[in-house]
Amino acid sequence: MPAGWAGGFGRIAMWGVLSLSVVLAACSRRPANEADGGANAAAGSAAATPAVTSRQSGFVKVEGTRFVLDGKPYRFAGANFWYGAYLGAPDGVGDRERLRAELDQLKAAGIDNLRVLAMSEASGFKRGVRPAIMSAPGQYDEAMLQGLDYLLAEMARRDMKAVLYLNNFWQWSGGMSQYVAWATGGSVSEHDPDLTGDWNGFMQNSARFYAIPEAQAWYRDAIATVVGRTNSITGVAYVDDPTVMSWQLANEPRPGSDAGGKANADGYVRWIDETAGYIRGLAPKQLVSTGSEGEKGSAGDMALFVRAHDTPNVDYLTFHLWPSNWSWIDHKDPAARLDSGLATSLDYIDRHIEVAGKLGKPIVLSEFGLNRDQGAYDPASGTQARDRFYQAIYARLLERMQAGDAIAGSNFWAWGGRGRTTNADWMWAPGDPFTGDPPQEAQGLFSLFDSDASTLGIVSDHARAVHALP
Template identity: 75%
Template sequence: MGRVLGALGGMALACVLAAHAGGDAAAEVAEDVVAPVTMDSFVRVRGTHFVLEGKPYRFAGANFWYGAYLGAPGERGDRARLVAELDQLSAAGIDNLRVLAMSEASGFKRGVRPAIMTAPGQYDEELLQGIDFLLDEMGKRDMKAVLYLNNFWQWSGGMSQYVSWSTGEPVSMHDPDQTGDWNGFMQNSARFYAFPGAQALYRDAITTVITRTNTINGKRYVDDPTVMSWQLANEPRPGSDADGHPNFPVFKQWVHETAGYIRGLAPKQLVSTGSEGAWGTLRSDELFYEAHDTPNVDYLTFHLWPSNWNWMDHHDPAARLASGTVQAMDYIDRHIGLANRMGKPIVLSEFGLDRDKGAYAPAAGTEARDAFYRAVYDRVYERAKVGDAIAGSNFWAWGGRGRTPHADAMWKSGDPFTGDPPQEAQGLFSLFDGDVSTLRIVSAHARAIRALE
């Protein structure tokens, strides 16, 4: 097939336990067989499905937003950790990673530091080399990358920082971690779509990444089949639910034009938006459909956050697990139905749930989360098995060996990265290297979904 499926079953579990024990044992990655890169080497769309090397491509993946940070050279990164974690993920059958490819220096209280874009049009070369290293190592393991190029939210600078550069207004005016005004923050981020200056800076960032040549292996990104897709942003929204409707026309146009720009730069690779689905499109199925009804968007995405959306309880996810799961399954089914109707594949590119009793510590239980993961994977598998448009999933998020050193679990510059971004408690949704029961569930699903024809 040309894809390394990784050692699964008992072998995967053995790798998980070895990593948790702190040893260096991991699945050995076979040396790649040198083969010509053809269009079949790239993930492509055929109707409502993905194909790779002429065969169906379905995947069980992870969000690994900080992967490029670990890949930076020297003390800036942690390449040994990155290699070990890619080995563990591969051994568990996780072969698709969704990664942040651009961050912006900002004055946000909870913004990640350092940033890839240090100032308008200026970039941290060592962090870009982190993407190089990540892609090279992923390629050795036949993994695929989904790289997102912006963020609606504050934790990586994102759209509000572009607004700040365009207007001269400090982001602190709209920082929800300082003001508590999330509605105002979202409306400010949505100003990004209408500012020509912000769009010019953003397109410079897009071009800088997509047209880059990898310093590790000499491949141009646009010629590297490791890159499955470029995403416009993480969770782009028209604005807040209360006030975002007037922004929808410019948001829709932005999706169409930006996706077209990326397609022009990277015609061999796919383009997706990074949308949450209806919840992130003014809670409207039809507006989500309308925003993505463009030939420039190759496939759809949606996210699933039952505790963030108050379908379950952050502090005790088991308390409303049954009712929340019913709502979650309906959300999955609705979006697969929209994808069937549009005739495009769809990916559940984020989903997650808190640990038992809302704990953050890696030692805390995951009984409710495991039940939720099983339900999600079962529904994805059932719908894929009958030929529906669902093509894969990425859980949120891989925390691996990352551990917070702080009692409040909040990230500070220089801390190890976990799966949770800086504005959230570290461990909130992270799947750590020692979460054996959850990894067993992911691995079993990876086996099952790849076996479908």
């Protein structure tokens, strides 16, 4: 999600056959096919996890403006779960028992498509996540990569699909600015927006990444390391694993700041085409996407967004929706301007679906979220405005799906699960539990926690409605 924002950065659903008690009970339940005798061992030993189930579905494919899975249309209501590989890491970083329980809860709610961070870089950013998967160019933490192995193995056992992004425009996982620092010998501190408050300067520096050959060589090494990996638990090569729906170039790649991004447009478009082609050559059975925010992440230029995705190397479009970050809705009081913000948000959705239809490709709303009532962070605080927001967004997506339009799925931002902070400033510190809010944001800003029953009910209702479409 966007790291910066202007100025700084209702109901209990009717659950039908899926009762709230079933979903919440899944937090403490193992998968039905996990032998009781192996449960405790599985928490600390990757070898205890069974191989991929024979009931697993195949690879997701694209036919025109829709996804197809095993010969049938594939549509989904998913979640962002950026820290999934972190939870899957061995003891000391991960929490495999929590991971299994939360995958059970998500699956029980009908959420079976997860968007996950697959590469992070060690950095000096004040709010960077620690530890990182890449400690230095060409050097990778095998234990952290085993965390991704474990996540994919557990997702396969539940027949869930993963969208894995391989870089980040923003600072919270190191990302493009860290590559720039490695290549230039500079320090990230001078461009750290959490120290300087200069988001435009940070974005322009991050976008230097596209034009630095050495940074691109290291990035491709990271791509090859992950995409070319064989799962240490299942023995299945990643490129042969249908759990991986799509490889994403980065989280929210931008050509630069809103003010200066268009100057980098040609290099940005070329980078997308060439990198997507490189990934396609490594993983021909799987899809490739950009991770773009859409018009807002394209220097406010829809034509640039279209141009960047008008390549056969990109299988489908993505876009994100952040109305409070973009000042359409008030951060501190989401209810205050909710109606007008929703109208603008729904128009943003419609315009992107129309663009995808004209390009003849599917599109996914792969991030959207809203603050809790009164801008609170406490998981016990209300979510009435957020619930109205989720309902309206889902209703529009379902309507467009029912009409046969190009929208194929969504991933809300973000699953926070059991994660909680006890820090007075609500900010993450190394060793704290992970939530859906990455380290540069207050832990509770956009997270959907396991206790958010009303919102989870809305998500589940939508997932069941989407799965019921012909």
